[in-house]
Amino acid sequence: MTASSEPQREATSRRRFLAAAGTAAAVPAAAALIGGGPLAGTARAAAPGGLTDYAPVPPGALGPALNADGYFAGNISGNLYWVTDSVYQAMFLTTRDGVVLVDAPPTIGHNLLRAISAVTQANSSPAKVTHLVYSHSHADHIGASALLGADVVRIGHSECRRLLLREADPNRPAPTVTFDDHYVLETGGERLLLDYHGPNHTPDNIFIYAPDHQTLMVVDVIFPGWVPFKNLAVSQDIPSWIRAQDVAMGYPWQTLVGGHLGRLGRRADGNLQIAYVADLLAGARATIASLDPTPFFARYGNNSWAIFKAYLDAAAAQVAAPVTAKYLGRLAAADVFTADNAYVMFESLRVDYGTLGPFGNHP
Numbered sequence: 001m002t003a004s005s006e007p008q009r010e011a012t013s014r015r016r017f018l019a020a021a022g023t024a025a026a027v028p029a030a031a032a033l034i035g036g037g038p039l040a041g042t043a044r045a046a047a048p049g050g051l052t053d054y055a056p057v058p059p060g061a062l063g064p065a066l067n068a069d070g071y072f073a074g075n076i077s078g079n080l081y082w083v084t085d086s087v088y089q090a091m092f093l094t095t096r097d098g099v100v101l102v103d104a105p106p107t108i109g110h111n112l113l114r115a116i117s118a119v120t121q122a123n124s125s126p127a128k129v130t131h132l133v134y135s136h137s138h139a140d141h142i143g144a145s146a147l148l149g150a151d152v153v154r155i156g157h158s159e160c161r162r163l164l165l166r167e168a169d170p171n172r173p174a175p176t177v178t179f180d181d182h183y184v185l186e187t188g189g190e191r192l193l194l195d196y197h198g199p200n201h202t203p204d205n206i207f208i209y210a211p212d213h214q215t216l217m218v219v220d221v222i223f224p225g226w227v228p229f230k231n232l233a234v235s236q237d238i239p240s241w242i243r244a245q246d247v248a249m250g251y252p253w254q255t256l257v258g259g260h261l262g263r264l265g266r267r268a269d270g271n272l273q274i275a276y277v278a279d280l281l282a283g284a285r286a287t288i289a290s291l292d293p294t295p296f297f298a299r300y301g302n303n304s305w306a307i308f309k310a311y312l313d314a315a316a317a318q319v320a321a322p323v324t325a326k327y328l329g330r331l332a333a334a335d336v337f338t339a340d341n342a343y344v345m346f347e348s349l350r351v352d353y354g355t356l357g358p359f360g361n362h363p
């Protein structure tokens with residue numbers, strides 16, 4: 001692909017299309033350019049009302065049907081279970097002394113207790129949640145933790161405690177049992193290994209491994225069947241988040257609880273996401289070497305931010321187009337978040353990996 005002509009042409013045709021559809025005024029320029037990147041590649045049209053139409057979700061990306069209460073609870077192996085509302089996931093271990101719950105997403109909320117009650121009734125074990133493990137401090141994964149009451153043992157990374165003490169959110173009491181590197185939770189004849197491998201999605205995100213069940217739970221790192229959530233899962237440390245995928249694959253798991261969406265993960269899901277992310281990084285490297293910034297300097301003169309915005313938007317579109325085309329149909333929502341993921345990858349290449357391209361070394 002030569003210089004910037006392709007993304008510019010795409011952007012122009014998109015703008016024309018949006019104007020024709022009468023939606024241009026309702027769609028911010030950035031959304032039209034970034035969010036619209038995959039539109040051109042997949043020939044999708046805006047639905048009536050101005051909402052973008054996307055490719056159907058491949059059936060293999062979807063999980064089991066939800067029950068009338070809006071959740072699905074399933075057995076993973078032995079006393080290990082998972083629960084989902086098809087967007088979020090939690091995991092729990094029943095033991096002869098009570099239940100160990102990992103995460104309490106507010107979207108599942110009281111259905112966590114319903115799921116635990118149904119499962120423990122069926123396997124004749126105590127329903128009381130004795131331990132709550134925090135995968136990380138984010139409210140969307142642990143914000144229903146207050147449901148578990150005051151006498152549950154709350155376990156998380158020491159950084160998770162620091163962050164939650166700072167937030168002072170009544171829905172997220174800080175963990176009281178903390179660790180820095182490794183923690184073995186043994187209770188009622190069951191065990192979980194909690195490992196910290198440094199910052200990734202957040203500074204406190206941990207790996208929770210159930211060795212007797214060959215199951216790993218790590219949240220916001222691998223998204224089975226789907227492309228990563230917007231901006232590479234809104235991760236705070238992109239190079240470490242990329243490495244965290246490999247750290248996850250280093251565990252001998254057969255089942256992954258990713259914390260999101262409707263189904264469990266298999267090892268092939270991890271490998272496919274790693275390939276997708278590697279393609280984004282390779283595309284970013286190729287784009288920064290080939291995309292000519294001259295038109296943006298010429299057009300915007302002394303408006304430095306306009307130059308950067310136009311350049312970065314064009315770069316993201318150029319990175320995203322072939323990746324979207326390659327993974328559409330293999331990863332759900334490749335046409336939804338690949339442009340955003342490409343944008344963040346390109347910025348990370350510049351500022352984290354230090355490949356600054358035209359905004360780098362002064363001649």
Ligand SMILES: [Zn+2]
Nearest residue numbers: 136138201220
């Ligand atoms: Zn998170």
